[in-house]
Amino acid sequence: MAVMxxxxxxxxxxxxxxxxxxxxxxxxxxxxxxxxxxxxILFLAYPLLLGxxxxxxxxxxxxxxxxxxxxxxxxxxxxxxxxxxxxxxxxYTVAASIIKFAIGLYLALLLNERLPFKSIVRAIVLLxxxxxxxxxxxxxxWIYDSQFxxxxxxxxxxxxxxxxxxxxxxxxxxxxxxxxxxIWRGVPFVAITLLAGLQTISPSLYEAANLDGATNxxxxxxxxxxMLSPIIAVVMTFSVLMTFTDxxxxxxxxxxxxxxxxxxxxxxxxxxxxxxxxxxxxAAISNAMxxxxxxxxxxxxxxxxxxRWQQGGRD
Amino acid sequence: MSTADDQTVGMSYLESFPRKFLxxxxxxxxxxxxxxxxxxxxxxxxxxxxAEMYDYEKYNPFWIVHPTFEHIxxxxxxxxxxxxxxxxxxxxVCSTFISLFASVCAAYAIERLRYKGSxxxxxxxxxxxxxxxxxLFIPLAAIVFQLGLFDGxxxxxxxYPTFLIPFCTWLLMxxxxxxxYELEECALIDGATRLQILTKITLPLSLPGVISAGIFAxxxxxxxxxxxxxxxxxxxxxxxxxxxxxELVNGDVYHWGALMAAALTGSVPVVILYSFFVExxxxxxxxxxxx
Numbered sequence: 070m071a072v073m074x075x076x077x078x079x080x081x082x083x084x085x086x087x088x089x090x091x092x093x094x095x096x097x098x099x100x101x102x103x104x105x106x107x108x109x110i111l112f113l114a115y116p117l118l119l120g121x122x123x124x125x126x127x128x129x130x131x132x133x134x135x136x137x138x139x140x141x142x143x144x145x146x147x148x149x150x151x152x153x154x155x156x157x158x159x160x161y162t163v164a165a166s167i168i169k170f171a172i173g174l175y176l177a178l179l180l181n182e183r184l185p186f187k188s189i190v191r192a193i194v195l196l197x198x199x200x201x202x203x204x205x206x207x208x209x210x211w212i213y214d215s216q217f218x219x220x221x222x223x224x225x226x227x228x229x230x231x232x233x234x235x236x237x238x239x240x241x242x243x244x245x246x247x248x249x250x251x252i253w254r255g256v257p258f259v260a261i262t263l264l265a266g267l268q269t270i271s272p273s274l275y276e277a278a279n280l281d282g283a284t285n286x287x288x289x290x291x292x293x294x295x296m297l298s299p300i301i302a303v304v305m306t307f308s309v310l311m312t313f314t315d316x317x318x319x320x321x322x323x324x325x326x327x328x329x330x331x332x333x334x335x336x337x338x339x340x341x342x343x344x345x346x347x348x349x350x351x352a353a354i355s356n357a358m359x360x361x362x363x364x365x366x367x368x369x370x371x372x373x374x375x376x377r378w379q380q381g382g383r384d
Numbered sequence: 385m386s387t388a389d390d391q392t393v394g395m396s397y398l399e400s401f402p403r404k405f406l407x408x409x410x411x412x413x414x415x416x417x418x419x420x421x422x423x424x425x426x427x428x429x430x431x432x433x434x435a436e437m438y439d440y441e442k443y444n445p446f447w448i449v450h451p452t453f454e455h456i457x458x459x460x461x462x463x464x465x466x467x468x469x470x471x472x473x474x475x476x477v478c479s480t481f482i483s484l485f486a487s488v489c490a491a492y493a494i495e496r497l498r499y500k501g502s503x504x505x506x507x508x509x510x511x512x513x514x515x516x517x518x519x520l521f522i523p524l525a526a527i528v529f530q531l532g533l534f535d536g537x538x539x540x541x542x543x544y545p546t547f548l549i550p551f552c553t554w555l556l557m558x559x560x561x562x563x564x565y566e567l568e569e570c571a572l573i574d575g576a577t578r579l580q581i582l583t584k585i586t587l588p589l590s591l592p593g594v595i596s597a598g599i600f601a602x603x604x605x606x607x608x609x610x611x612x613x614x615x616x617x618x619x620x621x622x623x624x625x626x627x628x629x630x631e632l633v634n635g636d637v638y639h640w641g642a643l644m645a646a647a648l649t650g651s652v653p654v655v656i657l658y659s660f661f662v663e664x665x666x667x668x669x670x671x672x673x674x675x
Contacts, residue, residue, distance in 0.1 A: 098499025105490035105549050113512050113546045116523035179412045192662045199658045201607040203625035204647040208422040265670035314516035317609045335518035342522045355519040366514050
């Protein structure tokens with residue numbers, strides 16, 4: 070408080086060029102931004118551009134690359150493994166996102182009911198999202214084990230199947246297995262964020278609908294969904310982004326196998342660039358993901374615009 | 385949770401218990417079983433002796449007959465696990481603090497100093513939040529190597545802020561916006577400098593936001609995988625997720641007991657932290673989406 074109470078005269082006396090600079094908002098603003106901007110330029114913006122450049126070179130680990138234009142993309146276009154990874158990524162993203170949305174919305178509606186121990190239930194629901202993905206994926210790896218899978222054991226005991234299911238050895242089994250693991254990890258995020266959206270809907274809307282004799286389904290269709298749609302757009306964009314660029318689950322559970330049938334673009338680029346040493350080719354695969362990401366971001370942007378407009382805000 | 389969160393409407397209290405059980409509790413219970421089963425399975429496998437783990441005929445797989453600590457002792461005394469744990473703690477703590485410091489300054493400047501172009505910088509930082517690590521790790525590996533940071537904690541401490549700063553800044557901007565301008569104007573009139581305003585007015589008032597950002601940033605760095613996998617090569621420098629998946633698998637021999645023990649003990653610290661700060665964590669997660 071002593072500083073604040075300093076007489077004004079003393080302040081004026083000290084006002085040299087330096088101290089006047091510290092009163093300028095632009096100069097001060099720039100000073101405050103230095104730490105964040107320095108880190109983000111060196112480790113985010115620069116690598117992003119370097120990645121675009123690397124994708125057009127034939128750089129190997131430990132060597133200097135040569136500019137080869139679109140050479141990497143031309144060879145990738147003839148590479149069946151690359152196209153398989155594109156297919157896998159799209160399948161993985163679409164299947165997991167749709168189911169995550171359905172279960173997540175349902176769970177959010179259930180959690181929005183009058184429940185005992187609601188906050189504890191909500192805290193538990195979020196656990197799969199909190200725990201390190203790789204570590205929970207190890208548990209899934211063991212659940213999907215070909216000899217000791219608990220799912221197979223239960224199904225055999227129930228008399229539904231006669232042989233252990235080869236979860237990770239068959240291409241389509243493996244694809245669905247990783248999709249289920251991804252759903253398990255993603256549902257809490259979708260559910261809890263949608264729940265936060267549900268809680269902002271005013272109860273008076275439902276009361277008015279009740280008085281008008283609306284059924285449960287009508288209330289959901291004509292109040293909940295429209296009021297929730299802006300947040301649904303944002304949550305699903307994030308969810309799609311995270312699923313599309315997923316790496317950890319696949320790397321832990323299948324490493325892209327069997328015979329590349331679960332390779333996503335991210336895991337394939339890791340395999341080519343880091344394991345195989347072809348940095349340039351790996352970077353080209355990463356770059357091929359960018360158009361999809363831009364599409365998702367634009368979607369999010371327009372989702373945000375719409376939410377502002379619906380809430381009667383500016384811009 | 386306060387009653388304000390309870391959005392149930394009208395005469396739902398008249399609903400009979402069997403009806404509500406079928407409509408709410410049963411599906412909720414089933415989803416909870418699905419969400420919690422992997423944790424149960426992880427815990428069971430950690431404390432099960434090998435003899436029970438690989439024999440489903442003699443022992444019921446859902447239960448442990450002779451609980452044992454052999455997997456945990458093996459993990460702690462025969463592998464580099466304690467070092468991985470130490471690395472994970474160091475990296476998470478340092479990158480969280482660096483990110484919080486940078487984000488508090490940046491968010492304050494963008495939201496309160498309103499310097500020329502601050503709106504665009506704010507938008508650019510939000511876009512940075514959307515750049516996923518899986519398209520950055522290849523060029524970053526080249527940069528980390530050139531800077532001579534390869535295979536050390538510093539490589540992770542300096543790169544984790546790339547995904548933490550955009551998130552924390554965005555979250556803190558939202559919190560700073562809720563603090564009335566008048567408080568700062570009063571302080572300015574009393575002769576406080578901008579730095580004093582930040583440390584004595586804005587920060588104390590937005591402490592919940594800072595805690596939320598810190599908790600979320602800490603769990604994100606604890607969970608990070610792809611950078612740690614790419615930038616670290618020697619066992620003693622690895623973090624828990626990378627160490628568990630690369631060092632506990634010898635060719636075709638999976639040490640399931642030790643793997644599960646690593647998964648369980650690596651998750652417990654985050655879960656404990658999370659359980660103390662659930663509300664902050666949730667507000668960080670939903671806040672980032674709501675803006």
